[in-house]
Amino acid sequence: MQNDHKAECEEDVMRNARNLNLLVSMFVSLSLGWASAAMAQNWPNKPVRIVVGFGAGGTADVLARLLIPDLTKAFGEQFIVENRPGSGGAVGSAVVVRAEPDGYTLLIGGAGPHLVGPAVNKNIEYQTMRDFTHVAMIAGDSAMLAASPSLGVNSLAELIKMARDKDVTCGTPGVGSQGHLIMELINQTLKIRLVPVAYKGAAEAMSDLIGNHVSLALQPAISVGAHVQARKAVGLGVTSPARNPVFSSVPTFAELGYPQVRGTAWFWLTGPANMPAPVVERLNREVRKIINLPNIEKQFAKLALQKLDLDVPALNKFLAEEVALWGGLAEKVGLRVQ
Structure with missing residues (x-):
């Protein structure tokens, strides 16, 4: 009897401990959720930098500078482009990976540093789908x-x-x-x-x-x-599937008899892993509005850029597929960077 009573008491203690742990976990989760929501409401309250992993004049730089006036207008804080070129865009990407995931350091993600680089360069330590918070697709070239x-x-x-x-x-x-x-x-x-x-x-x-x-x-x-x-x-x-209407005199590799030579360089807004979801959603909505503005569509047409309007889940699915596609192609070609 005494042993049974002791066992019941021990079981009650364990049950109470488990319940307490559960309550603590729920409280912590709710607190973090409240903190994240509060942060999203107050974000941004200082300038936001958009890192570009390439020099001036390239597609990533052009797209960043196209976005910042409307982003600044939409959020009421200055968005600033910071060029950090080197290693095919990997230098700028590494800067953002190490940044605080508070929404104040963003990056123009690109095919080179994110779809190809990690598959071919052993010196690149980040992984595209693990170490970034992907925010919004912009365009392809x-x-x-x-x-x-x-x-x-x-x-x-x-x-x-x-x-x-x-x-x-x-x-x-x-x-x-x-x-x-x-x-x-x-x-x-x-x-x-x-x-x-x-x-x-x-x-x-x-x-x-x-x-x-x-x-x-x-x-x-x-x-x-x-x-x-x-x-x-x-x-x-x-490398596009059809002739570029802006440069229509230049043929595609496909029409010249080499359909294997193809590829679109996609560019999107991304940031460090674990950015607050409300901030990501706000940015995604605004970037999608911006790329559909008549003046931006006109600029995209003039530059022969392809627009792709994706919400956050669709963006992550698309990028995961692109990572697999280009990683497989790198393996087929045998490209490795020491």
């Missing part, structure tokens, strides 16, 4: 392969004939970037010998192309197209 006029080629066929006999330098957006991967795919598919030259930004790459310091450039179409239109560069091919 195709890549364009262009030649310096001094190279003496006016078509992809002429380049193939030349580059099967000798190495030809090609300015890419950085080692282990999406552009680097597409260049290696071009080498493998066309059986030619393009040698990558890594640049921190598209403007620098195009300056060297025009100055005859590099023979080719594989850069965002937004950065190359204007030089092609001005006849300062020769457009050889674009």
Whole structure:
């Protein structure tokens, strides 16, 4: 009897302890939820920086600067662009990974540092779906392969004939970037010998192309197209599924007989892992409003950018699929960065 009573008492103590732990956990969760909601209501109350992992003139930089006037207007606080170029966008991404997840440090995510980089570069320690809070899709841009006029080629066929006999330098957006991967795919598919030259930004790459310091450039179409239109560069091919209406004289790789050479460089707003959900939702709603504004749509059309309007769950699903797609392609091509 005595032992039974003792056992019952011990069981009651354990039950009460479990109940107390449950109550404490619920209280902590509710407190965190209240704190997160309160923070979201007060956010932002100081300037917000948007880190761009590339130099001026590239798609990521252009998109950030297109967004900030309307973001500043919508939230009543200054949004500031901070360029942190290096390692194909990985330097800027690493800065944001280490930042406080309070909504005051954001990043223009991109295909190179997030869809390709972690799969090919062992020096990149972050993982795209684990170490970031993805906020809102902005737009996508195709890549364009262009030649310096001094190279003496006016078509992809002429380049193939030349580059099967000798190495030809090609300015890419950085080692282990999406552009680097597409260049290696071009080498493998066309059986030619393009040698990558890594640049921190598209403007620098195009300056060297025009100055005859590099023979080719594989850069965002937004950065190359204007030089092609001005006849300062020769457009050889674009990676989009159809011709770009702004640069309609440049054929797609698919129509030239190489449908394997394709790719869209997506850009989206992201931040450190564990950002407050209410802040993320507010930002997602505002960015989606902004990309649907008539003046922004007009700018996207002028720059031949593809818009993609996604809520937060759809964005995460889309990015997870893109990570798998480009990681698989990197494995197929055999691209590895030491």
